[in-house]
Amino acid sequence: MGNLTYLFMAYTIIWVVLFVYIAGLYRAQRQLRRDIDALKDLSRAREEDKPRIQVGSRRFPSS
């Protein structure tokens, strides 16, 4: 193998590893944002339902 092959190999590995790491960070960030938004929606929905729920009531809040 010529020296150029080793140079190509080194820079390819660097960029592939960094790309995989950055892609992993991006995916994690997107998933977390989705989960947080879902929990915020759930929490909001519960807050809106709260005044209509009476202790001991057998009816669903929406009925």
Place this chain on the structure above:
Amino acid sequence: MGKAATLTDKLLGASTLVVMGVTLYLIFMWVPMDAEQKDAQRIFYFHVPMAWVAFLAFFGVFVGSVVYLWKRDVAWDRFAYCSGEIGVVFTFLVLMTGSIWAKPIWGAWWTWDPRLTTTAMLLMIYISYLLIRAYAAQDAQAARFGAVVGIVGFVDVPIVYMSIRWWRTMHPAPVIGGGPDSGLDVTMLATLLVSVLAFTLFYLLLLRQRMAIKKMEHELEGMRYELEMEDAEKWAI
């Protein structure tokens, strides 16, 4: 990265891209080819700055761990953990690129040279740091144990740096402050310094993104806990 990117993130991202672009231009278009090592010498312009970033990242672990143990502020623990993770990525790349450079120059992918061995140990130490963090039962325990490993593990950083001065080694002498026989051509030195700047900016960018993720994980855990508590209260009624 993502819609919540702040102005600082955008500026940091843009400046990293610009300086990294300039670095690549300098490495492949501007700096002269080394007469002895030919093209393989160009690996050096990424290898050394990545080693610098790994040292910087582990220094971040050390500082974050010391301040966490002192103040018990979770933000410092977050900083230490994220810096450690980035340090592991860059140490791995330093070993890989060093090994690829060694094959045409030394004729072997790996030798148990003091610099290589201490760097491999450094990688193992900080992989164990991340594993301890991952497997500890509680967050506070993980942070405490991790901080101790992060502080003790940092002892290897000056050993790695000094290994080529303390022991007989095949590794090239330090190019800056390495004595009368060391040193670089001014174009090579300029390229190296620009690359160090590019990788330092890149480290800061990655650190900010990784810390934002860690903060979101913390926020998510808190929200889940609150909802679980609400459910538990409801069932208690």
